[in-house]
Structure formats: C-alpha cells, structure tokens
Amino acid sequence: MTEFMSSVLGLARVSARGGEADLFLLADGSAFAVSSPGGMGATERSVGFLVEDLEAALHELRAIGIEMDEAPASNALFRYAHFVAPDGYLYELVERRLDG
Numbered sequence: 001m002t003e004f005m006s007s008v009l010g011l012a013r014v015s016a017r018g019g020e021a022d023l024f025l026l027a028d029g030s031a032f033a034v035s036s037p038g039g040m041g042a043t044e045r046s047v048g049f050l051v052e053d054l055e056a057a058l059h060e061l062r063a064i065g066i067e068m069d070e071a072p073a074s075n076a077l078f079r080y081a082h083f084v085a086p087d088g089y090l091y092e093l094v095e096r097r098l099d100g
Contacts, residue, residue: 001034016075023077031078031094047091054079054095061093 002022005011011024011032021033030050051057054072061068061083068083072095080094 005032005034014077016077023075048080048094049091051093051095054081054093057093057095 002013005022005024006013011026014023014025016023021035024032024034026032031048033048058068058072058081066083066085069081072079072081074080074097077097078094079097080092082090082092085091
C-alpha cells in the first residue's frame with residue numbers, strides 16, 4: 001500500500017518520528033497511515049477521526065463504556081488512541097500535536 005500511495009497516487013511520505021506507520025499527508029490537511037498487518041496491534045481495519053481535544057473525546061467515550069487503549073500514543077505529528085466501536089471494529093481518535 002505504501003508503494004501504491006507513493007508511485008501510483010504520487011503522495012509523498014512524511015516523517016513522523018515515533019510512529020510505526022508510513023504517513024502521507026493529504027491536500028485537505030488530513031492524513032493517511034499505512035501499517036503492516038499486526039504492526040500496530042489489531043488493525044484489520046482502522047479509520048481515524050480527527051478531534052480537537054483528544055482527552056475530552058476519550059472521556060466522552062469512556063463515559064458510555066467504549067473499550068479503548070489505556071493511554072494515548074503519539075508520534076511527531078499526532079496523538080492518537082484506538083477504540084472498539086459498537087460494530088466490533090477498531091477505530092482511532094487523532095489529535096494534531098501543536099508542538100509537532
């Protein structure tokens with residue numbers, strides 16, 4: 001997928017120190033991450049939702065009993081946490097780092 005993103009779609013990889021995925025920033029400011037199967041845990045499907053305040057979003061999900069990571073992870077550009085939605089699939093919340 002990394003090769004496809006680079007060669008076919010012409011997107012440039014960006015460095016995200018501390019991350020385990022190949023990261024591509026898109027024209028609208030969003031990002032696309034590619035990880036090897038199992039490279040970041042159970043990631044058979046992971047869609048990320050950009051949030052302004054990761055801690056507030058996590059608190060809101062915990063309050064309604066959503067299963068999630070113990071603590072947020074981070075790389076040079078983002079803070080993020082995974083959660084299992086009611087459909088049983090893995091998703092993530094993503095917050096841009098101001099210092100990144």
